[in-house]
Amino acid sequence: MVSDVTTQGRGSTGPRGDGSGGVDGVDEVRLVAERVQANVATVIEGKPEIARTALVVLLSGGHLLIEDVPGVGKTMLSKALARSIDCSVRRIQFTPDLLPSDVTGVSVFNQDTRLFEFRPGGIFANIVVGDEINRASPKTQSAMLECMEEAQVTVDGSTYGLESPFMVIATQNPIEMEGTYSLPEAQRDRFMVRLSMGYPVESAEIAMLSAREGTSPIDELEPVTDAAEVRKLIEVTGRVHVSPAVQQYAVALATATRRSPDLRLGASPRSTLQLVRAARTWAAMQGRSYVLPDDVRELATQVLPHRLLLTMESTMAGRKALQVVEQILAQVPVPGPASGSGAGSRRA
Incomplete structure (x- = not known):
């Protein structure tokens, strides 16, 4: 039986005896992350997680x-x-009449030069906010598949790269189903994480009323980092060490979803890659250059559930994909203390 695992604190030592474990830039990741979180917290009250x-x-x-x-x-x-x-930031308001070319761009004939010129669509930005993505037609939704997976756009046989960093932040409303199109499994699998905001606690909602008597706080928000620094930090987080035992643990979790009797579609290999990739970043944000099993456990409930499909029997019984993932986390053995390069996960 697996017991609760314990995490190593930020001040604990890594494989080389210091908190960063020898990877340059880990402390910078932590500091920038703290600045951005504090900045966002001025707008989104009571939701630091x-x-x-x-x-x-x-x-x-x-x-x-x-x-x-x-x-x-x-x-x-x-x-x-x-x-x-x-x-660069762009917002795309998804509607039923939105065309794929509105997202990716279109080639237009120039009467003066007698040549076709490419006019970029809304996807050409560092951060693309896709509002109510499930209101667009499946054809328009599918136009984003190549963009999200390969950071490029192909139009009329020509390929155009998207500038790094590139991130799609999409929103959707699960309540209003009229006039919406469910995201296909292929597109949901391309989202690393699905979040649910939830209602604010009472104190945060009261604070929100006071803070927004005049202008919206979003109008006063100032940048605390830039695209070049984010590109650098993405490279740093990608160098965070993942031991073979932690890799095996992530694969074991994914394999367990594929064998679960509650699921007709388990986690894809892409989800395993993204789970480990997210765990690297989570570790770096704690000031560590190595991943603990705890990091994988922390993120599994956010990276995996939206990719899973329940069986009809489980759906009728009221089961949720998150419950299945939590059950799997309780059943799959956690690697021992040495798995995190000398860090402190343990099992009973």
């Missing part, structure tokens, strides 16, 4: 799906994160 997870996705080079009821701050979170970074 939401801002932290969104930042994990950004510094992992991933994409974020925010799904919740109307009015809880989905778009506000997207805009706050985007405005905290001095980079």
